[in-house]
Amino acid sequence: MRFFRNASYDFLSVRRKAYIVSAVLILVGIGSLVLHGGPRYGVDFTGGTLIQVEFFEPTSVSDLRGVLASAGMENAQIQQLGDSNEFMIRTQDFEGIVESVNGLFDEAYGDDGFTMSADAVGPKVGSELQRKAAIAILMSFALTLVYLAFRFEWRFGVAAIVATFHDITIAFGFISLFNIEITLATVAAILTILGYSLNDTIVVFDRIRENLKKRRKDAYADIVNSSINETLPRTVLTSGTTLATLLALFILGGTVVRPFALVLILGVMIGTYSSIFVASPVLLEIEERSRRKESRKGHH
Amino acid sequence: MGRLRQKGTRLEDWPVSMSKIRNRLLVILGLIIVSVYALVPKTGPTGEKVPAINLGLDLQGGMHLAVEVDDPDNTLTAEAKAQAIETTLTTIRNRIDEFGVREPTIQRVGNERIIVELAGIDDPERAKAIVERTAFLEFKLVREDDNFRNALPRIDRGIVQELGAENLRGAAIEEAEPESQLSDILGTQADTAVEAAGDSTVAEPDSVEADPTADETLAEQDTGEPNLRPLTGLLLEGTHPGIMLVAEEEVPTVERYLATEALRNALPRNTELRWGAQATAAAGAAYRELYVLESDPILTGDLLQDAGPAARDPQFNQPYVPFETTRRGSRVFQRGTAPNVGRYMAIVLDSRVQSAPVIRQTLSRRAQIEMGGGSSFQEAQDLALVLRAGALPMPIRVVEEHSVSASLGADSISQGRNAFIIGIIGVVLLMIWYYRVAGVMAVAALCVYVLFVLGGLAGLGATLTLPGIAGLILSVGMAVDANVLIFERIREESDAGKTPRTAVDAGFAQALSAIVDANLTTLITAAILYQFGTGPIRGFAVTLVIGIIASFFTALYVTRTFFLVYLERRSPTEPLSI
Numbered sequence: 051m052r053f054f055r056n057a058s059y060d061f062l063s064v065r066r067k068a069y070i071v072s073a074v075l076i077l078v079g080i081g082s083l084v085l086h087g088g089p090r091y092g093v094d095f096t097g098g099t100l101i102q103v104e105f106f107e108p109t110s111v112s113d114l115r116g117v118l119a120s121a122g123m124e125n126a127q128i129q130q131l132g133d134s135n136e137f138m139i140r141t142q143d144f145e146g147i148v149e150s151v152n153g154l155f156d157e158a159y160g161d162d163g164f165t166m167s168a169d170a171v172g173p174k175v176g177s178e179l180q181r182k183a184a185i186a187i188l189m190s191f192a193l194t195l196v197y198l199a200f201r202f203e204w205r206f207g208v209a210a211i212v213a214t215f216h217d218i219t220i221a222f223g224f225i226s227l228f229n230i231e232i233t234l235a236t237v238a239a240i241l242t243i244l245g246y247s248l249n250d251t252i253v254v255f256d257r258i259r260e261n262l263k264k265r266r267k268d269a270y271a272d273i274v275n276s277s278i279n280e281t282l283p284r285t286v287l288t289s290g291t292t293l294a295t296l297l298a299l300f301i302l303g304g305t306v307v308r309p310f311a312l313v314l315i316l317g318v319m320i321g322t323y324s325s326i327f328v329a330s331p332v333l334l335e336i337e338e339r340s341r342r343k344e345s346r347k348g349h350h
Numbered sequence: 351m352g353r354l355r356q357k358g359t360r361l362e363d364w365p366v367s368m369s370k371i372r373n374r375l376l377v378i379l380g381l382i383i384v385s386v387y388a389l390v391p392k393t394g395p396t397g398e399k400v401p402a403i404n405l406g407l408d409l410q411g412g413m414h415l416a417v418e419v420d421d422p423d424n425t426l427t428a429e430a431k432a433q434a435i436e437t438t439l440t441t442i443r444n445r446i447d448e449f450g451v452r453e454p455t456i457q458r459v460g461n462e463r464i465i466v467e468l469a470g471i472d473d474p475e476r477a478k479a480i481v482e483r484t485a486f487l488e489f490k491l492v493r494e495d496d497n498f499r500n501a502l503p504r505i506d507r508g509i510v511q512e513l514g515a516e517n518l519r520g521a522a523i524e525e526a527e528p529e530s531q532l533s534d535i536l537g538t539q540a541d542t543a544v545e546a547a548g549d550s551t552v553a554e555p556d557s558v559e560a561d562p563t564a565d566e567t568l569a570e571q572d573t574g575e576p577n578l579r580p581l582t583g584l585l586l587e588g589t590h591p592g593i594m595l596v597a598e599e600e601v602p603t604v605e606r607y608l609a610t611e612a613l614r615n616a617l618p619r620n621t622e623l624r625w626g627a628q629a630t631a632a633a634g635a636a637y638r639e640l641y642v643l644e645s646d647p648i649l650t651g652d653l654l655q656d657a658g659p660a661a662r663d664p665q666f667n668q669p670y671v672p673f674e675t676t677r678r679g680s681r682v683f684q685r686g687t688a689p690n691v692g693r694y695m696a697i698v699l700d701s702r703v704q705s706a707p708v709i710r711q712t713l714s715r716r717a718q719i720e721m722g723g724g725s726s727f728q729e730a731q732d733l734a735l736v737l738r739a740g741a742l743p744m745p746i747r748v749v750e751e752h753s754v755s756a757s758l759g760a761d762s763i764s765q766g767r768n769a770f771i772i773g774i775i776g777v778v779l780l781m782i783w784y785y786r787v788a789g790v791m792a793v794a795a796l797c798v799y800v801l802f803v804l805g806g807l808a809g810l811g812a813t814l815t816l817p818g819i820a821g822l823i824l825s826v827g828m829a830v831d832a833n834v835l836i837f838e839r840i841r842e843e844s845d846a847g848k849t850p851r852t853a854v855d856a857g858f859a860q861a862l863s864a865i866v867d868a869n870l871t872t873l874i875t876a877a878i879l880y881q882f883g884t885g886p887i888r889g890f891a892v893t894l895v896i897g898i899i900a901s902f903f904t905a906l907y908v909t910r911t912f913f914l915v916y917l918e919r920r921s922p923t924e925p926l927s928i
Contacts (some may be wrong), residue, residue: 051784052841077848102866148751152475165755172749180391186882193874201867235817238879238887242894245875248870249356249828253835256864284838291780292827293375295773299823302772304765309822
């Protein structure tokens with residue numbers, strides 16, 4: 051079995067169209083962010099309390115609301131997970147919430163009538179995590195740029211960063227579009243996308259680097275294009291196996307992991323697309339621009 | 351780069367000697383045995399089976415707490431804070447030891463935070479209460495003189511001045527008219543002081559009689575304003591001159607008054623006010639006791655040597671905690687109680703009066719703390735525990751809390767396992783269908799890979815978390831990437847007309863640089879995740895790192911060995927099944 055044997059698609063000729071596709075994806079994401087009033091941060095970052103509770107006897111959201119209201123927690127958001135007996139309770143408050151909810155449920159449903167998990171994050175820790183997450187993403191950018199500059203030429207590094215930035219922007223947009231909360235896990239997923247997308251880009255760039263040495267007489271564009279084609283089977287197969295495992299995770303992984311898996315699935319698709327249609331074309335643009343500059347200098 | 355490629359391009363000398371292949375197989379077999387050994391469940395000290403891979407709190411249930419020394423106004427010097435954190439750490443460790451949790455994690459992070467992780471506990475709220483409790487114990491005499499009463503008019507005026515008459519609650523402004531038969535402390539019905547529930551000692555009418563001089567002074571100094579008695583109006587006569595009652599619903603108001611500057615200034619020397627720990631019922635309503643105590647303690651908790659076990663008073667069925675003082679403590683206790691037999695002694699725990707028994711005889715080595723009415727036996731046990739483990743140097747504050755019920759953790763594990771198995775089956779089918787014999791080799795290498803990763807997690811004592819399982823599943827998808835890169839290269843080299851053996855050699859050599867670069871960049875991301883993450887995210891990063899190293903090794907060494915075996919067993923010209 052072999053896909054794309056001796057493929058020779060002209061990927062670079064459609065690069066203008068690909069730019070439009072990317073622009074549309076980015077704009078959709080930004081549009082969604084604007085409509086939602088910014089990203090939806092989870093309690094990890096905003097501070098507050100998130101309680102997941104499962105009752106052994108059927109109960110309803112309105113029942114729960116009544117119980118919580120008796121302790122002045124009318125503002126808590128209550129959400130039923132599917133048609134199970136599991137509920138998510140969210141509130142902006144932090145101090146003493148877990149104790150009082152636990153006490154209320156003990157009274158209303160009995161000590162052994164439910165089982166709950168809680169995440170309560172104080173405002174101080176929340177803002178610390180926000181800062182740390184931002185630093186982590188920026189640091190990944192900086193370090194990979196340094197690594198690529200060291201291993202390849204600087205223009206490869208710039209093109210890879212442009213592609214990665216493109217991926218993360220689109221991923222953020224889709225996270226907003228699918229109304230996924232930004233939690234620590236989401237940030238981990240985004241960093242993983244960053245790694246995966248770079249991985250893909252590097253494989254193509256590695257081939258370009260090799261072909262540049264082998265075929266010194268050929269046009270830059272031809273080399274870039276045939277490098278993409280030569281690595282195409284690998285790109286498709288690896289994306290395929292990765293997506294297969296992620297799909298299993300998405301379907302079977304349970305409610306806690308599902309958003310995480312969804313972000314990764316989107317990320318792998320965008321990463322594959324960008325290594326072909328964004329990273330390599332950008333590399334070519336940089337190359338052509340600097341060549342034009344040089345030839346202009348030559349005329350003077 | 352140059353060196354890497356040169357090394358990689360080194361071609362095998364065909365035919366490869368059998369001993370070389372055998373050595374490679376032995377290395378792989380050895381690593382497999384080590385991994386399997388690491389994965390055999392161990393038996394714990396008490397005979398229970400300990401899973402080979404540490405499961406994170408999110409998988410086995412448990413609690414994660416982050417606490418800080420409570421210093422909202424930043425009044426502590428860095429040194430004092432460091433000292434407080436150090437002592438707090440030791441105390442929490444002692445308490446958790448007493449509480450009995452298997453392999454707790456209690457550690458300092460940064461300069462001012464302590465992380466407590468307790469796995470597999472079924473009552474996180476109770477554990478949290480034990481960690482959080484300051485447990486500062488003091489024994490203080492209840493004042494029986496009238497100094498506080500005499501100061502009340504001045505305190506009332508001070509409060510009015512400080513808070514402004516319009517900010518006081520309406521009811522208190524009026525001449526207090528208690529609804530029950532309990533009397534306002536300076537009010538006209540002083541002689542009707544009632545007995546508080548459950549106590550035999552009745553207040554002496556003399557001592558609670560309205561203080562005429564106080565009223566007079568108040569009247570004299572009155573400058574035409576209404577006679578405001580914000581605090582006095584809410585204080586009711588208790589069972590003893592030093593014990594007053596406040597209606598439960600007025601407690602917040604009184605608390606507001608107690609926090610005023612005016613009260614602090616007007617309080618007589620060596621006097622402080624403390625609330626009772628529990629509400630008491632009197633005349634059909636709930637009241638809270640407010641004690642007038644001597645500030646100087648007779649004895650403090652640091653002079654305790656031992657406390658517990660909690661017991662139950664056979665007569666009143668009330669739990670109590672016996673304790674024993676140190677040698678020095680017994681002398682101090684003796685000196686403090688001997689001249690005060692017959693007086694009330696308040697047992698103050700974290701600024702709340704637990705109980706206030708009468709000193710019947712001189713106390714020295716042994717005594718006991720009666721728990722208030724309505725306390726459970728477990729509360730007495732927990733109190734004994736924190737007293738034994740010692741007090742925190744100052745109050746602490748929980749800044750982060752995560753608790754996961756064990757059943758949710760078990761669900762996550764089974765869901766993760768299913769996803770993992772299905773994911774692997776998908777990859778296996780895809781690889782065999784696409785690469786045939788080479789695909790089978792890749793799948794065999796993948797099995798070795800999974801074994802290495804799990805063995806690595808167990809051997810390094812890493813913790814598997816829910817995101818970690820996700821990372822593991824993801825890394826299976828990515829682990830085949832290195833194989834795919836190599837196989838595609840081999841195909842290309844074969845297309846270019848190379849013989850199978852040279853094509854395989856060249857394939858491995860040519861794919862090396864891409865594999866190295868791709869793995870190293872992912873490694874950078876994983877390292878950053880580790881650095882930045884807490885708990886679960888760290889677990890994800892660790893799995894990713896182990897996964898990358900294992901996939902690097904299996905692709906370049908294990909798959910290669912399989913190829914050597916495969917090529918050795920067939921004629922050099924027979925085409926590859928790839």
